[in-house]
Amino acid sequence: MKKIRIIGGGLAGPEAALQAASLGCNVDLYEMRPTRSTEAHQTADFAELVCSNSLKSESENTAPWLLKQEMRRAGSILLAEADASSVPAGHALAVDRVEFSRRVAERIAAFTTGPDARITIHREEVTTLNPDEPDTLTVLATGPLTSPALAAELQRLTGSDHLAFYDSISPIVDASTIDMDKVFFAARYDKGTADYINCPFTKEEYETFLDALTTAEAVPLKDWEGNALSSLSSRREADGSASLPPATPAHYFEGCLPIEETARRGRDTLRFGPMKPVGLTDPKTGRWPYAAVQLRQENLRADSYNLVGFQNHLKFGEQARVLRLIPGLENATFLRYGQIHRNTYIDAPNLLTETLQLRAHPSILIAGQLSGIEGYTESIASGLLAGRYAAALARGEQPTPAPRATANGSLSYYITHALNPEKHKRFQPANITFDLLPPLEEELRRKIRDKKERHKIQCDRALEAWDAWLAASN
Ligand SMILES: Cc1cc2nc3c(=O)[nH]c(=O)nc-3n(C[C@H](O)[C@H](O)[C@H](O)COP(=O)(O)OP(=O)(O)OC[C@H]3O[C@@H](n4cnc5c(N)ncnc54)[C@H](O)[C@@H]3O)c2cc1C
Numbered sequence: 001m002k003k004i005r006i007i008g009g010g011l012a013g014p015e016a017a018l019q020a021a022s023l024g025c026n027v028d029l030y031e032m033r034p035t036r037s038t039e040a041h042q043t044a045d046f047a048e049l050v051c052s053n054s055l056k057s058e059s060e061n062t063a064p065w066l067l068k069q070e071m072r073r074a075g076s077i078l079l080a081e082a083d084a085s086s087v088p089a090g091h092a093l094a095v096d097r098v099e100f101s102r103r104v105a106e107r108i109a110a111f112t113t114g115p116d117a118r119i120t121i122h123r124e125e126v127t128t129l130n131p132d133e134p135d136t137l138t139v140l141a142t143g144p145l146t147s148p149a150l151a152a153e154l155q156r157l158t159g160s161d162h163l164a165f166y167d168s169i170s171p172i173v174d175a176s177t178i179d180m181d182k183v184f185f186a187a188r189y190d191k192g193t194a195d196y197i198n199c200p201f202t203k204e205e206y207e208t209f210l211d212a213l214t215t216a217e218a219v220p221l222k223d224w225e226g227n228a229l230s231s232l233s234s235r236r237e238a239d240g241s242a243s244l245p246p247a248t249p250a251h252y253f254e255g256c257l258p259i260e261e262t263a264r265r266g267r268d269t270l271r272f273g274p275m276k277p278v279g280l281t282d283p284k285t286g287r288w289p290y291a292a293v294q295l296r297q298e299n300l301r302a303d304s305y306n307l308v309g310f311q312n313h314l315k316f317g318e319q320a321r322v323l324r325l326i327p328g329l330e331n332a333t334f335l336r337y338g339q340i341h342r343n344t345y346i347d348a349p350n351l352l353t354e355t356l357q358l359r360a361h362p363s364i365l366i367a368g369q370l371s372g373i374e375g376y377t378e379s380i381a382s383g384l385l386a387g388r389y390a391a392a393l394a395r396g397e398q399p400t401p402a403p404r405a406t407a408n409g410s411l412s413y414y415i416t417h418a419l420n421p422e423k424h425k426r427f428q429p430a431n432i433t434f435d436l437l438p439p440l441e442e443e444l445r446r447k448i449r450d451k452k453e454r455h456k457i458q459c460d461r462a463l464e465a466w467d468a469w470l471a472a473s474n
Contacts, residue, residue: 007029007150045102049376055079
């Protein structure tokens with residue numbers, strides 16, 4: 001039987017290690033803390049929750065509930081310990097984080113000595129990956145704050161275009177606050193359906209907007225989350241390591257730059273980029289505007305729209321001021337502001353199989369937030385799958401991916417199939433929602449108008465498929 005090396009002692013790593021050890025595999029578990037920490041971790045503990053203490057909703061027939069139910073049925077050890085350390089939180093599962101970590105450590109410790117000694121703990125930073133090492137499988141679960149040296153190694157293995165170091169989020173506006181008299185629906189060159197709301201600029205409006213954008217105040221440099229570039233720069237200095245990726249905007253997928261940076265490259269750069277007006281005929285003038293901001297529908301209810309390509313790094317108050325200079329958004333309410341923070345994740349649609357193996361190096365599995373999923377529970381779920389898949393591979397079997405109808409399967413399906421046909425639109429990490437699950441048949445949707453009832457059917461189907469998959473793969 002092959003040996004399994006698991007890198008990362010956060011959420012996905014310990015779950016994967018405990019699953020694989022429970023299935024009889026020998027595991028080497030690597031965690032770099034306390035020798036080296038991340039910007040967010042405070043302790044050297046396994047399963048540290050770095051921010052909130054919530055594992056989301058326990059309300060029946062919600063998507064986070066479904067994910068947890070599947071995990072419970074599959075014997076998720078971290079979720080069992082979360083249940084055992086829960087604190088009152090209404091309809092959510094929230095935990096006492098210290099107790100949770102303590103319990104997880106205890107479960108791992110039980111596999112380090114005695115007759116079940118199958119886990120060896122290594123407190124060290126891993127900086128190299130060898131996909132050709134005989135008789136060894138690797139589960140990489142180093143999370144959104146993967147150490148720079150290992151990120152550089154992963155980049156070497158997967159290619160430079162396939163690793164994102166920063167997450168950039170575009171602002172979202174409340175649809176009811178858009179001045180619909182000033183904007184127009186149109187598709188570029190009238191191709192396809194007119195799904196985008198276009199905010200047209202005159203030359204004067206564009207010049208005013210540009211001046212405001214390029215002089216607006218950015219998030220202060222000392223805030224690591226708000227200023228990922230500076231964070232990585234200072235870590236490089238501290239490390240003095242040539243293996244670290246350089247802190248340049250190249251770390252956004254396909255040049256996903258903050259809008260104010262693009263604007264600084266030249267007064268027309270935005271007009272030839274995210275504010276390109278070509279093919280957008282304004283019905284009021286019969287002409288293309290000087291520049292345009294496009295708003296894309298954010299959700300199925302169409303009550304919110306995101307500003308396409310407007311990820312930025314400005315202070316929230318400054319964003320409100322500058323973005324309200326966009327024609328049609330003078331009185332807009334922003335439901336979310338643009339943000340940029342460090343989040344290392346792979347280009348999963350191009351790199352991963354549904355069994356979480358790197359296509360080019362199948363002896364390496366990727367789990368947790370690094371794989372392109374988002375959230376505590378999702379990371380534990382992904383560790384559970386990776387641990388089971390790695391155990392099957394260690395026995396010389398080819399694992400069957402979790403079914404598409406399930407919450408777990410839908411997450412894996414999303415990250416491995418979310419290829420975006422739109423050029424320059426990069427893969428975005430996701431947490432579990434009903435949007436990821438297969439929709440009900442059209443006929444059934446027409447018959448059942450109540451959303452809760454529809455969700456119940458999706459959950460029932462998911463749990464049935466999950467149970468069948470568990471029975472077949474046990
Ligand atoms: C600041 C921040 C706040 C967040 N808040 C929330 C929240 O409130 N709710 C939520 O649901 N999600 C949140 N997330 C997202 C996500 O759920 C967590 O990051 C989660 O911990 C991810 O689990 P993971 O196992 O993938 O990674 P982690 O829990 O980060 O575990 C990765 C582990 O790998 C170790 N490691 C890294 N590099 C190496 C190396 N080279 N060698 C050895 N070990 C290494 C790290 O020290 C770490 O312990 C947050 C993320 C961040 C960054």
